[in-house]
Amino acid sequence: MNKISDENVDVNALKLKKGDLVKEVEDLCGENLFGCYQCGTCSAGCPFVEDMDLSPDEVIRYVILDKKEVLNSKTIWLCAACYTCAERCPRDINITKIMEALRQIILRKNIDRTNLTDIPMEEKGSIPQLAFVCLFRKNVG
Amino acid sequence: MRKEYGYGKYDNVITALQFERLLSSFGPTEGKVSRPSDGKKPKSIGWIQCVGSRSEQLGFPYCSRVCCMYATKEASIAKEANPDIDITIYYMDIRAYGKDFQQYYDHAKDLGVKYIRGRPSSVYENPDESITIKYKDTLTGKIEESTVDMLVLSTAIMPNKDNKRLGEALGVDVDENGFFKQDSLLTDPIQSTRDGIFLAGCIQGPKDIPDSVSMASGAAAKAVAPIKDREKHIGKEFPPERDVTNEKPKIGVFVCHCGKNVANYLDVEKVTEDAKKLPNVEYADHMMFVCSEDSCKKIKEMIQEKGLNRIIVAACSPRTHGGLFQDTLMEAGLNKYLFEMANIRNHCSWVHSDDWNAATDKAIKLVSASVAKARHLESLTEEEFSIYPSTLIIGGGVSGMKAALALAKMGIKSIIIEKESKLGGRLRHLHSMFPSDMKSEEIIDPLIKEITKNKLITVMLDSELEDLEGYIGNYKGKIKQKEMKKEIEFGTIIVATGFREIDLKGKYQYGKNKNIVSQTELETKLKNNDLKKPKNVVFINCAGAMDEERPYCCRVGCGVSIKNAKLLSQKFPKAKTYLLYRDMRVFGKEEEEYYSDVLKNYHVITIRYPGDKKPEVVLDKNNPKDGPVTIKVYDDLLKEEMTIPADLVALTVNTEGGAETEKLKNMLKVPVDAAGFFIETHAKIKPLDFSTSGIYMCGAAHYPKNLVDSIAQAEGAASRASIPISQEKMKGEGIVSEVNEDLCRGCGTCESACAYSAIEMKPHPRDPTRLVAEVNRALCKGCGSCAAACLNSAIEQKGYKSKQINVMITALIEQGAAK
Amino acid sequence: MKLLYYPGCTLKTSAKNLEKSAFAIMDALGHEMVEMEDWTCCGVASSLTDDDLMHHIAPLRNLIHVEDEGEDKIITLCDMCCNTLKQTNLRVKEKPDDLETLNSFMDQENDYNGTVKVIHFLEFLRDEVGFDVLKKKIKNPLRGMKIMSYYGCMLLRPREVSIDDAEEPTVMEELFTSIGAEVVDNPFKVECCGSYHTVEDKNLVSNRAYRITKFAVDRGSEAIVLSCPLCRFNLDVRGKEAEKLYNNYKQIPVYYYTQLIAVALGLDPKCCGFGDHAVDPVLLLKKKGVFEK
Incomplete structure (x- = not known):
């Protein structure tokens, strides 16, 4: 059963500095993923969970088990850093930062998620500016 | 408390303690389960576990230890009384760790209580005041919303907020959570950080009733030690007893108002007046509180003045107040068994509080029945017997040694018999202890030294109990020590025989490959430095536990596996460690914190597997005996089959009672459960006693236990065993069974009916060819089971003879007919 | 009393009405709110990786400019700006080493002394107006x-x-x-x-x-x-x-x-x-x- 259908990034070709994905992630975000009890609080409260291929707790599990395909998960790009999971996690794990670390692993390989030229002109006129800055910060390294 | 569960905001969100009040018949709803918002019976109730507990965020990093079971209990009670209520418990791990807890949990599931693994994220209220819970069912992977009429929160147990102040005042240390610190968790959990101050129950950490009671008994033993040489309190002196055998019954009846408790619900005056009319009643009166000093004085005066020789108090329960009035009788020179109580409070004013006439009428009947019985009351004697001032301790492990030392500190002699050639028991084979990593020899070596030095303790190694006779205070035992046989005497017995790992009978390929070991074997290897460097280590918990054959949890396995995972990771930092578990049951003080630290610091990968899909161990075809193995396990949370190569597999094997249990059970005449653990008198209030007087248990012989709980229990058992010995002499019950040897046919029915091993079949004193029952007055508790069981009415229970009961019944019926 | 205000990009474009109504309220309540000089974009999304100090530069520069104006308080209307400024402010207060790195990196600017309090307009209404x-x-x-x-x-x-x-x-x-x-x-x-x-x-x-x-x-x-x-x-x-x-x-x-x-x-x-x-x-x-x- 493969939950992740995207193959945008060749995860096996990504050279991870620390070898294990979990070490790389922990290094970037400073969170200890092994403190997770897999209780599902983060996922139950996530506003985007319905559109995700992996729920946030599954993302943590994948990283722990060194399943690198997690880097192709939609989830990490759907996370809008609303911090609800981080606020409620009984183990005080900042899942928001874990998601960012996973994005950064890709972005720092100069792989962009968003192609700026794809955004239609009329949208550029009406959407609040801060949305664009935010999007670029999240999706274009 | 955090606010996402709506406590304090929504009426229908309550704490488990509040729910407990709803279930209580003395609670605000008199036991009816109803919603706070509208008083209606809920159609569905949800429970959220670990609200606060096991949380790094809120400052309660510990497990509250009791919530899983109280939630299960509350849910079971609610479900049993209202099968139509839909009940769901949301949990992370169900910690059903204690004796029979797992079975209780399984029973709740059978009753229809639903358990969902998932911690809800938040809740909200609907216009009809129902509560919607948002959660992820981590076993199906689905994000769900569920609406319940009422939500109960199992909130974290907090130490009293004044603990810090109390600690300062007492000069003892309080830990960062606010619980009192013990001197050393693994060697002296009852001792606070200051001499002379001891800890019992939840002051040291969250605890359930049996563990609190054991610890309290242990604390009592420790508190007695420094004052053991002081002059002992000697009981009251009573005037000589008046012989009433040839007096005609002169009955005094004293009716109690119990303040307003009785007098507001029935007519005490009428009860008194009616009593006066009964034959043989010489005197009757009613008083505000019969138990007050003035009233007791009045009773004594009336006994003298009117020559009363039978006293009836119509008030509350003999269980609580009988002894007080019996003392009054003795002070007035009457035998204490010439007393009878009619419980017109519990049985009349309480249960019929809404019907004045009925309550009054019933009270009159009860009093007349008591009067009828009182006419036939006889003086009874209590046998006095001496206590041999020494305790036999069976088993020389930590529990047995701790019990011996506790006794010695109280000035009591003991004999430890140990079947092996060294003291130390199971710990001799173990490396270090959970949860503070103390080396096992650091624990047992000082104990052995102290034991050897202590003149009050005799140690018999390579020894086994061969035969036992006698009863509390006067035991004789035959001990076989290697080839020698010795006979010893003692007054009480403590059973501390520990546990053993079960025979897996080849499950998980155990015994077929040298890389597959039990936790105990692993520890021995660790201790002896006898391990090759592994690459992948797999721990499999609950091997042979919580299945059809053995439905119970071993209580210690989770902690042991975590500790060993840490040991291996420390020794072999490059090895990958997997821990396969079903529910992570780390519940004691500092245990949750230890667990979380091991996961974080050593990156131990935990895999939860479902009870119906046990992990499979596959041997290498080419090298089945020595080669690496493959573990197939279904990851319950990822819902995927995983294959893990392993070159070391440690099985957390379930446990059972020690090897000598069967033999001891017959010798001591005590009960043992299906798993070979000894059965205590009462799981909650008498966890250290056998129902047979004079025999006590501690440590893993009762049920597997970590060191902390074992020590608390050992010191508790010493406390229990010291009580008869410090009293020097004991009085038996006056109300005991009596055998009419001429009627007895020697069938033995009574012997098997007796729960206290007080009856034995012996030759008839005048006709030695036939067997008759003989009651041991020291052991008989006067429960009456034998009298009821006897097919030939050959046994009478003193104080409750058939005639005495019959006249009571007649009185009740006649009163009824007269009306 | 003059109150310093940080607008951010959106308040000057698609949320002019938010800014205008806020100024009108301040006027009616008798407070003088003044737009700070020389502000730049806040960077919008606060940096979430520990090693990434670069993205704290924009918010920090704005905080420095508040100090430059001799003020110790800055009011924001945009939630994003407020959050980003607050997070950077907190980070440099909790990690003085990071502040030192950032200060030395921005050699054209004055050093930040950590004196600025970032408040949202709602906080101002609640705590200071009442x-x-x-x-x-x-x-x-x-x-x-x-x-x-x-x-x-x-x-x-x-x-x-x-x-x-x-x-x-x-x-x-x-x-x-x-x-x-x-x-x-x-x-x-x-x-x-x-x-x-x-x-x-x-x-x-x-x-x-x-x-x-x-x-x-x-x-x-x-x-x-x-x-x-x-x-x-x-x-x-x-x-x-x-x-x-x-x-x-x-x-x-x-x-x-x-x-x-x-x-x-x-x-x-x-x-x-x-x-x-x-x-x-x-x-x-x-x-x-x-x-x-």
Whole structure:
């Protein structure tokens, strides 16, 4: 059963500095993923969970088990850093930062998620500016 | 408390303690389960576990230890009384760790209580005041919303907020959570950080009733030690007893108002007046509180003045107040068994509080029945017997040694018999202890030294109990020590025989490959430095536990596996460690914190597997005996089959009672459960006693236990065993069974009916060819089971003879007919 | 007393009405609010990786400029800006080493001394004006108007920079009650509106807007009142677009809290810029008799 259908990034070709994905992630975000009890609080409260291929707790599990395909998960790009999971996690794990670390692993390989030229002109006129800055910060390294 | 569960905001969100009040018949709803918002019976109730507990965020990093079971209990009670209520418990791990807890949990599931693994994220209220819970069912992977009429929160147990102040005042240390610190968790959990101050129950950490009671008994033993040489309190002196055998019954009846408790619900005056009319009643009166000093004085005066020789108090329960009035009788020179109580409070004013006439009428009947019985009351004697001032301790492990030392500190002699050639028991084979990593020899070596030095303790190694006779205070035992046989005497017995790992009978390929070991074997290897460097280590918990054959949890396995995972990771930092578990049951003080630290610091990968899909161990075809193995396990949370190569597999094997249990059970005449653990008198209030007087248990012989709980229990058992010995002499019950040897046919029915091993079949004193029952007055508790069981009415229970009961019944019926 | 104000990009473009109404309120309350000089973009999303100091430069430069003006307080209107500035401010206070690195990197700027307090306009109204004072100045109470207060994320999370309790905030409820409205509780008030996904995945955000609004309407709310310009766009514009996705669904009007305060204070409605909304905000005010029909 493969939950992740995207193959945008060749995860096996990504050279991870620390070898294990979990070490790389922990290094970037400073969170200890092994403190997770897999209780599902983060996922139950996530506003985007319905559109995700992996729920946030599954993302943590994948990283722990060194399943690198997690880097192709939609989830990490759907996370809008609303911090609800981080606020409620009984183990005080900042899942928001874990998601960012996973994005950064890709972005720092100069792989962009968003192609700026794809955004239609009329949208550029009406959407609040801060949305664009935010999007670029999240999706274009 | 955090606010996402709506406590304090929504009426229908309550704490488990509040729910407990709803279930209580003395609670605000008199036991009816109803919603706070509208008083209606809920159609569905949800429970959220670990609200606060096991949380790094809120400052309660510990497990509250009791919530899983109280939630299960509350849910079971609610479900049993209202099968139509839909009940769901949301949990992370169900910690059903204690004796029979797992079975209780399984029973709740059978009753229809639903358990969902998932911690809800938040809740909200609907216009009809129902509560919607948002959660992820981590076993199906689905994000769900569920609406319940009422939500109960199992909130974290907090130490009293004044603990810090109390600690300062007492000069003892309080830990960062606010619980009192013990001197050393693994060697002296009852001792606070200051001499002379001891800890019992939840002051040291969250605890359930049996563990609190054991610890309290242990604390009592420790508190007695420094004052053991002081002059002992000697009981009251009573005037000589008046012989009433040839007096005609002169009955005094004293009716109690119990303040307003009785007098507001029935007519005490009428009860008194009616009593006066009964034959043989010489005197009757009613008083505000019969138990007050003035009233007791009045009773004594009336006994003298009117020559009363039978006293009836119509008030509350003999269980609580009988002894007080019996003392009054003795002070007035009457035998204490010439007393009878009619419980017109519990049985009349309480249960019929809404019907004045009925309550009054019933009270009159009860009093007349008591009067009828009182006419036939006889003086009874209590046998006095001496206590041999020494305790036999069976088993020389930590529990047995701790019990011996506790006794010695109280000035009591003991004999430890140990079947092996060294003291130390199971710990001799173990490396270090959970949860503070103390080396096992650091624990047992000082104990052995102290034991050897202590003149009050005799140690018999390579020894086994061969035969036992006698009863509390006067035991004789035959001990076989290697080839020698010795006979010893003692007054009480403590059973501390520990546990053993079960025979897996080849499950998980155990015994077929040298890389597959039990936790105990692993520890021995660790201790002896006898391990090759592994690459992948797999721990499999609950091997042979919580299945059809053995439905119970071993209580210690989770902690042991975590500790060993840490040991291996420390020794072999490059090895990958997997821990396969079903529910992570780390519940004691500092245990949750230890667990979380091991996961974080050593990156131990935990895999939860479902009870119906046990992990499979596959041997290498080419090298089945020595080669690496493959573990197939279904990851319950990822819902995927995983294959893990392993070159070391440690099985957390379930446990059972020690090897000598069967033999001891017959010798001591005590009960043992299906798993070979000894059965205590009462799981909650008498966890250290056998129902047979004079025999006590501690440590893993009762049920597997970590060191902390074992020590608390050992010191508790010493406390229990010291009580008869410090009293020097004991009085038996006056109300005991009596055998009419001429009627007895020697069938033995009574012997098997007796729960206290007080009856034995012996030759008839005048006709030695036939067997008759003989009651041991020291052991008989006067429960009456034998009298009821006897097919030939050959046994009478003193104080409750058939005639005495019959006249009571007649009185009740006649009163009824007269009306 | 002069109060320094940091606008940020959106307040100068698509959320001019938020800024204008805020200034009008300050005027009416007798406070002087002045836009700070030489501000730049805040960077919007606070940096979430530990090793990434680069993205703290923009917010920090703005904090330095506040110190340069001799002030120790900066008021923001945009929730995103407020959050980003607060997070950087906190980071450099908690990690002095990082501050040193940043200070030495920005060699054209003065060093930041950590003296600035970042506050949101809502905090200013609550803590420095006081809702009871505000209440006394109300000329046009919003009687009979049932509204849902919507906080979104950035006012409340992460909790270190929250302006209120992160799960059960009350600041908006207290504010709206003081100007005469009736607040209908809604669990979605702290849930994300969809944020920047509005650029690339309109439907995702329309879905969010639908969920949030539907819940509000079911409980009798007639309007949503909020603070963040991006939340306003998502609930108002994407919410209106959701009408095409869901049958019988009608988006309710979305207001900035500053607009409703201005209306309640009886100020000229022109300062509210109601024309910039997708769902007409004036109709409801007329229906409720706040505005003349």
